[in-house]
Amino acid sequence: MGQIQDKLSRINVKKKVKVFMAGNPSSGRTTILYKWKNQKVDYYQHTPGFNVERIVHNQVEFEMWDGGGGQIIRNMWVDQMQGVEALIAVVDSSDLKQDQYYFQEQIQRLLARLPQNNIPFLILANKKDKFQASQQEIEQYVGIEKFKSQIQYKVIYTNPFSGEGLIEALDWLSQRFR
Template identity: 25%
Template sequence: MSERIQLTIALCRIGFYTCLRTLCCKSYPTPRPEYDVVCIGLSGAGKTSLLSRLCSEDINDIVPTTGFSIKAVPFPNAVLNVKELGGADNIKKYWSRYYQGSQGVVFVLDSTVSDEELEACRCELHLALQHPQLCTLPFLILANHQDSPAARAVAEIKKYFELELLAKGKRWIMEGSTINDMEAVRQRFSLLISLLEDKALQPGRL
């Protein structure tokens, strides 16, 4: 057998084993971690619209959530399975039934509401922060509709809610949001994901 034929056979064998190794040892992308998050807030806060936009869904026919809905919200490094609870008076009294298994909390409030409604938001947030099934979880608090001229500043709401005192020693983030700036909303949720990812994070305010 000539050297040329031997060389051809050797090259063919190398090619065959290379292809076989590639097929057998193909690495698949590491699956993104999933976290179960509960989303609460009074009716009209904008919870459904924000979550729908995060999922690239049409929001033209949005209706208030009755009961609850679940959306898998994808991010580059994680998937948030968000359980959104309706905020009507006849629904929110049952919120605590859906808290079990949650790993994080998203609380959405309307920055443009009346003083009376803002006080109602304050009470609901305080109850959530102290609830046995939520008190150790990271919170993302969104002061929504910040693009409205009637919106209160985030710093004003934070002071009124007494978060520095009430949430001392807890992991929480409070930021403004608007459906007209979804990139900023995604950044807010990414901060929450960072808290969910970092198991060793010492409790403290961000």
């Protein structure tokens, strides 16, 4: 039944967009991806490589690339950037001390590989239920000031267990491509 529904949702697709999801280990990237895909939350193992899923929302089909958060895999993120039209950074808002400078460096490398300016850059401040860092703290963690002129960005607080912020995130992203 799920496969039929998935095929039917693709009939009205007007735009296909490749999106890359980046984040530190245990930030919740994979949990968010599969909440979007399956409408439920399961507990996932550490992502050893890449997950790729198609999510259809508001007549836009997103090909979501979830890059594992380990340092070895992060060095391979830039290899997957061909054709990427949007970037999502998932930040564990309860742990802003984790690899901040290395994470900023990786985000800058990803943005440098994108062919156009003004790309949609969605920052998901995840784990809102544990702790909610301020938007300024989230922006500082990601290092927005260094590349603000290259992007159109939004920070959205999320909790994949309750679903809070996830539809808002897809709405914002799909509006950039309609």
